[in-house]
Amino acid sequence: MLVLVGDLGAGKTAFSKAYGAALGVTEPMTSPTFTLAREYQGRLPLHHLDVYRLEMMSEVLDLDLPDLLDSGGVVLIEWGDAILSTLPADFLEIRFTFGEGDDDRHIELRPVGARWCGREAALADALGTSIAGGEPC
Amino acid sequence: MGLILAIETSCDETAASVVESGTNVLSSVVSSQIDIHARYGGVVPEVASRAHVEMLTPVIAQAMVEAGIEPDELTAVAATVGPGLIGSLLIGVSAAKSLALVWDKPFVPVNHLEGHLYAASLEEPDMPMPVVTLLVSGGHTMLVLQEGHGQYRLLGETLDDAAGEAFDKVARYLGLGYPGGPIIDRMAADGDPMAISFPRAMMNDGYDFSFSGLKTSVVNHVRKNPDAADVDVAASFQEAVVDVLVTKARRAVHEYGAEALCIGGGVAANSGLRERVLDVCVEDGLRALIPSRSMCTDNAAMIAAAGWWRWQSDGGASLDHGADSSLRLQTI
Numbered sequence: 001m002l003v004l005v006g007d008l009g010a011g012k013t014a015f016s017k018a019y020g021a022a023l024g025v026t027e028p029m030t031s032p033t034f035t036l037a038r039e040y041q042g043r044l045p046l047h048h049l050d051v052y053r054l055e056m057m058s059e060v061l062d063l064d065l066p067d068l069l070d071s072g073g074v075v076l077i078e079w080g081d082a083i084l085s086t087l088p089a090d091f092l093e094i095r096f097t098f099g100e101g102d103d104d105r106h107i108e109l110r111p112v113g114a115r116w117c118g119r120e121a122a123l124a125d126a127l128g129t130s131i132a133g134g135e136p137c
Numbered sequence: 138m139g140l141i142l143a144i145e146t147s148c149d150e151t152a153a154s155v156v157e158s159g160t161n162v163l164s165s166v167v168s169s170q171i172d173i174h175a176r177y178g179g180v181v182p183e184v185a186s187r188a189h190v191e192m193l194t195p196v197i198a199q200a201m202v203e204a205g206i207e208p209d210e211l212t213a214v215a216a217t218v219g220p221g222l223i224g225s226l227l228i229g230v231s232a233a234k235s236l237a238l239v240w241d242k243p244f245v246p247v248n249h250l251e252g253h254l255y256a257a258s259l260e261e262p263d264m265p266m267p268v269v270t271l272l273v274s275g276g277h278t279m280l281v282l283q284e285g286h287g288q289y290r291l292l293g294e295t296l297d298d299a300a301g302e303a304f305d306k307v308a309r310y311l312g313l314g315y316p317g318g319p320i321i322d323r324m325a326a327d328g329d330p331m332a333i334s335f336p337r338a339m340m341n342d343g344y345d346f347s348f349s350g351l352k353t354s355v356v357n358h359v360r361k362n363p364d365a366a367d368v369d370v371a372a373s374f375q376e377a378v379v380d381v382l383v384t385k386a387r388r389a390v391h392e393y394g395a396e397a398l399c400i401g402g403g404v405a406a407n408s409g410l411r412e413r414v415l416d417v418c419v420e421d422g423l424r425a426l427i428p429s430r431s432m433c434t435d436n437a438a439m440i441a442a443a444g445w446w447r448w449q450s451d452g453g454a455s456l457d458h459g460a461d462s463s464l465r466l467q468t469i
Binding site: 007011014031035036038052098102 | 221277
């Protein structure tokens with residue numbers, strides 16, 4: 001599960017589209033804001049969720065995240081900040097902030113939970129950089 | 138002649154309507170949940186479902202009483218089966234199927250998008266074909282070429298955000314409230330549409346749309362110019378959206394030899410868009426099919442109109458027909 005956090009226009013949707021493309025999703029990934037969730041088929045099933053409108057716990061429960069995670073696919077949640085405290089134990093938080101120029105963005109990764117912490121070294125390797133901002137795993 | 142009772146619960150409006158022969162609206166009742174959702178800055182699905190359950194029975198009863206008809210006079214009962222929020226859709230579909238069963242009438246499933254395409258026909262019964270319709274709402278943005286009843290070609294659609302979604306998100310970012318469309322529309326009237334030059338994505342390139350970059354561009358501008366007047370930002374943003382929508386729709390009308398340009402969906406209630414469509418049609422000698430505002434936003438009369446044509450072409454559906462939150466427009 002990847003949790004995308006950042007203000008409007010910070011790049012969450014752009015990241016989602018690129019992620020989907022990298023996963024082999026060929027159909028256009030449109031904003032899931034209206035229907036809350038859309039499902040795509042790449043090399044793995046991809047569940048694209050947008051909780052922009054959700055501010056109540058019961059709503060998050062309705063999305064049935066544990067069930068989605070058990071489906072063996074990837075769950076990508078935009079605006080995950082609002083529901084961080086209700087998320088299952090294991091996820092990678094990807095935080096987008098604005099940089100100097102219009103097109104500059106800072107991206108911070110934070111592994112949460114034993115499974116994602118176990119992948120920290122592999123993540124850093126793949127990115128060729130250190131993983132900043134994370135709490136000690 | 139035929140009388141259709143239609144039920145619409147795909148998003149945040151609970152609506153029922155009785156329409157005669159697809160064009161004569163005998164009643165159209167809409168109970169909006171806007172006040173309920175305003176404090177959340179958008180539609181909250183679970184809240185919407187509960188409100189539909191509470192409102193649906195009185196709304197249907199009112200539609201029947203206002204129309205002055207008895208159930209046995211109905212030809213069929215229609216309902217929106219998608220696309221929309223699944224919890225909301227199921228309430229309207231279940232109600233319609235129950236009534237169809239009890240009253241022994243056929244059940245007609247209707248695509249919400251087809252409803253928007255038929256909204257203009259309620260006020261313009263002799264809709265010319267082929268017609269190009271710009272369908273713009275909170276969940277959808279598409280250009281459709283209609284060559285006959287039920288015969289659609291999808292010319293293009295949004296690759297990211299819907300136009301109405303861009304209005305809502307920009308309004309929320311500027312702290313203006315919900316729903317964003319009407320608020321930005323009102324503010325734009327007092328602002329300078331030329332004050333800020335926002336990007337017009339893919340304006341001369343195909344018929345697909347993209348509004349995600351425009352939203353980011355508004356955010357970037359406001360971050361750098363915190364003193365920018367909200368009315369100017371609103372007017373310039375609206376101008377950019379209308380520019381792209383109308384430029385593409387106009388090009389499609391000419392490329393496909395349509396006689397009319399039609400609009401539908403909640404964003405079709407926007408003053409800037411309505412004026413521009415009218416201007417273009419006058420300039421190009423086209424018929425402008427612009428539904429009244431109450432027929433642009435979600436309502437059940439448009440579902441009855443589309444349902445009437447569906448009933449004539451496809452007949453009734455089985456009562457185990459379900460709802461589909463991501464239903465697509467059936468194209469040829």
